[in-house]
Amino acid sequence: MLALKVEKVKKIFPSLNSKGQEVLALDDVSLEVNKNEFYSILGHSGCGKTTLLNLIAGFEVPTSGRIECAGKLVSAPGADRSMVFQDYALFPWLTVYDNIAFGLKIKGMSSSEIDQVVTRFAALVGLSQFTGHYPHQLSGGMRQRVSIARALVVDPTVLLMDEPFAALDAQNRGMMQAEMIRILNEESKTVVLVTHSIEEAINLSDVIVVMTRRPGRVKKIIRVPEPRKMVEDTPAYLEIRRQIRDLIAGEHDVSETV
């Protein structure tokens, strides 16, 4: 069962500089995302992986090609593709509770229903004690938990994550990855995550999509042998990490000449 289908997508940005050169960000990207699987899009910064995510979210429109979510053509942002942002993008004027409830209020849910759902998801991300706090009173990791809960409550077909843990320190990052695995065990979800961390991709994914550098193309799609159960420093882990590292390192030289 396909949750998301990206078909021969190309994205050209009009020139930002005075030279007037258009930028080919993505070229001929095709991707099929199965329901309830975790996909990581991995590549150098500037390889267009965030552009791909923005196209899926509907923030940008592809120059050519098409994107379908649950069989429907994507043309604008919608709650079937909610996103977790790198900078959290929490509404600072709303409490944790109201941030999580945001999408439900827009849906027009009754307040008793909202209360139920928010309570459940606040507990799921471990923030039951903090629902009355404002985002500025929380640490980075806690803010990202709010952001994850906020995106999950609307029950998206695909959950999009744009380098969600990149702004956290190493310790918090590891903890949040473990949290993410725990959350997905309780709430199975289709996820597309963009990251530049090979370890993060291996720890979280069913499938890893390695991108080429400018223009972004799909270089290789790798299925992780034991998703979310890989133990660090075992031969299997080291092998897959080496394989991905080589794929990405191969991209390095090309880019430097640009």
Add this chain to the structure above:
Amino acid sequence: MNYLRSMFQLRRLVLLAILLASWEFASRYILDKTQATLLPPPSGVLKGAMELSSSGELWKHVLDSLRREFIAFCYASVAIPLGITMGCFKWLNEQVDPIIEILRPIPPIAWIPLSILWFGVGNVQNQFIIFLGIFFPILLNTIDAVKNVEPSLIRAARCLGAGDWNVITRVILRAALPQITTGIRIGLGVGWMALVAAELVGANSGLGFLINDARTVLRTDFILTGMLAIGLIGLCLDRIIRYSAKTLMPWARSLNS
């Protein structure tokens, strides 16, 4: 401990006290009688203030001025929806912006002669002048605030299912609120200054009228009382808005940092 600290705070008033004391001294012992009439000592001003306030005259003028400021503010608050629409829709901004750019540098006071011809002497003319003072700071701050709304907040709302209306009411308006409040604060300040100027020449009541009227009967103590009242009320308006913004929007600090 708290008592000690508040005593310590008083040190900031030392220079003020010295100045007041020397003014009192100069007015009493150095200036001759004519000069002392032109600059009454602080104690004389205080006596004048007591006289004005116990007769109720001061409060009548204060109320009249405040009422004008308030009514003008109510009219001027159209600047908020206008500013939000201008911030959201480029084509509207393109059309309205040149008009604003031409009108904005004209000080409200420069409108006084024309407005007296249009509206005559009285409330409407005064309110018009104050309106001009309040309107532009609110409008410009609102437009700016809307433009500065974090784009990722709008994206976050959209991918949670929000349409244009919800984005405007639930995100843009809220995110812009702290700066809109700053606009209101500045606007009320400019409006208050404009009010006094408008009342000096085009009113039969109000603090501006009071001090100009006192001039004709050479009551310098009344003039100074009126000036003090103008200053204190301006300060209070500013503080009230600052305080309520701080209490009502505890999160606003995190936006500005």
